[in-house]
Amino acid sequence: MEINILNENDYLETLRLSEYAFQYHVPEEKIPSRLEKLKSHKLLGIREGNVLAAKLHIIPLAVHMNGDEWEMGGIAGVATFPEYRRSGYVKSLLTEALSQMRQDGQIVSLLAPFDYAFYRKFGWEILSDVKRVTIEKINLQFLSPQPGSIKRFAKASHHEEIEEIYRKYCKNYMGLLVRDTDWWIEHVYDEQSHAAVYYNSSKEARGYILYSIKDRKMEVQEIVVLDQEARVGLWNLICQHDSMVDCVTVNLSVHDPFTYFLSQPKLKTEVLPYFMCRIIKAKECLERFPFDRNAEPVFLHLEDPFAAWNNGSYLIGKGEVKEFKAKQGSQCVNPPKRGIRLTINELSAILFGYKRPVELYDLGLIKGAKQEVDQFETMIPKLKSAFYDFF
Structure with missing residues (x-):
């Protein structure tokens, strides 16, 4: 063909x-x-x-x-x-x-799968989970009033301050989409979307929710906040809609502490995998990843059946990444006996912050001496993956 x-x-x-x-x-x-x-x-x-x-x-x-x-x-x-x-x-x-x-x-790729098992065969792995919380009207209970103020926007009045909140929020996550203004207008908003921004007493934009209301239901597609004051202020705004809605659904990253701080945290909550990710160029990703490069070096022996250029061994540590390419498609040049063996799926899950090496080792998905897996674990900072968009 x-x-x-x-x-x-x-x-x-x-x-x-x-x-x-x-x-x-x-x-x-x-x-x-x-x-x-x-x-x-x-x-x-x-x-x-x-x-x-x-x-x-x-x-x-x-x-x-x-x-x-x-x-x-x-x-x-x-x-x-x-x-x-x-x-x-x-x-x-x-x-x-x-x-x-x-x-x-x-150097990486993302997709929305119709079937997770199908795309896993080709090296894509789960990037993030999404948490969907359903709140009945009776549980729309106000918290302490906050000193700031709220301003609402829509697709036609989109403001750069919303983009700035999102950019600051993204610094703490792995995988969130880089959005330019055109993307916001064409892909984030729809015709029914509203954006509500919380400003603190110094008039600084500190958080927003993106939401729509239809048939007495409020759906919060995104809640992005930079501090607890904004989180509470935006929650109180949601509660202000109690005469207009019978229930509210909120879509969140699983890492968001939302619901914990509410008066009634026992709410219907669904957690499901969302997008998938894949490393395309392993060496460049390893070079750009924020490892603790002062740690003792670790060998990774990587297998990628559909991107042969990634196959080989990589020595990580002491501020550098050394690659030992496969020879004649099988054996590495001077292959080390020690090291961690994993596929591109596991490496993708680790670098995007969805899973830790020790978790994958316990699941039998990466192989090697437990001491070396523990050593690899210490090299990786605490990371959080998230994704809100769709394409």
Whole structure:
């Protein structure tokens, strides 16, 4: 089979495949704007004769990684017509996408899976969990009044201060999307969204919620705060809607202490995995990761069946990363007998802060001497992964 990089002549056919596969319809008047957005994507496709049988989108983006920004390829729109499924087309597209992202300088990749087990086979791993809390009207109980004030915004009145709150918040997390103003307008807000910003007594913007209200239900899509004063102030704003709503749902990072500080913390709470992540260029990721580089060196023996350039051994410690590439596709040059053996899935989970080495060792997912795993554990700072967006 031949994989092609699609161009503008293929855009309408690409859209039609998406409509069929994902069961939606784009009104005729909106088609030009949808096709225009595809210009920022790299589109890979496989044809059967004159028919576009399968396709995949790579969106050039970036993610916040503990104060740094890493280039990221967002995988989206993976689709095949039913008559061409189970022909290995998606496997081929994903394999080619890894090479294309490497070539384009994207060192990690994210995607929203239709099936976690399917994408795990290709090296993507869970990035973060999302916590969804449902609060009945009876539990909308005010806390102590805060000294600050609230100002509301919408898509048409979006303010840069909201972006600044988000940027500051991202410094403490791994994986949150780097958002420019266009992304906020086009992908974060919808037509029903409101943004409420909390300002302290010094008029500093310290937190926001992004929410919508419909059919007496309030849904808080994001709550992003920089301190407890803003958290309480925004909670009290939610409570101010008690005459308008019968219940409130709040979507949160699992690391957010929300509910703990409420008068009634016993609330219906669902925790589910959300996006998936994958390392594309292992050596560069290891070089940029904030290891404690003064720790004693540790050997990592990495296996990546779908990105062979990552296979090999890496010595981490003493302020550097040394790579020992595989020889003839199997044995490393002067392979060390000691070290930790893991796949790209486990390394992705560790570097994004979703799992710790000791956890994965206890699950039998990484191999090596317990002493070396403990040593690797001490090299990794305490990290928190999170992700709010969708693409």
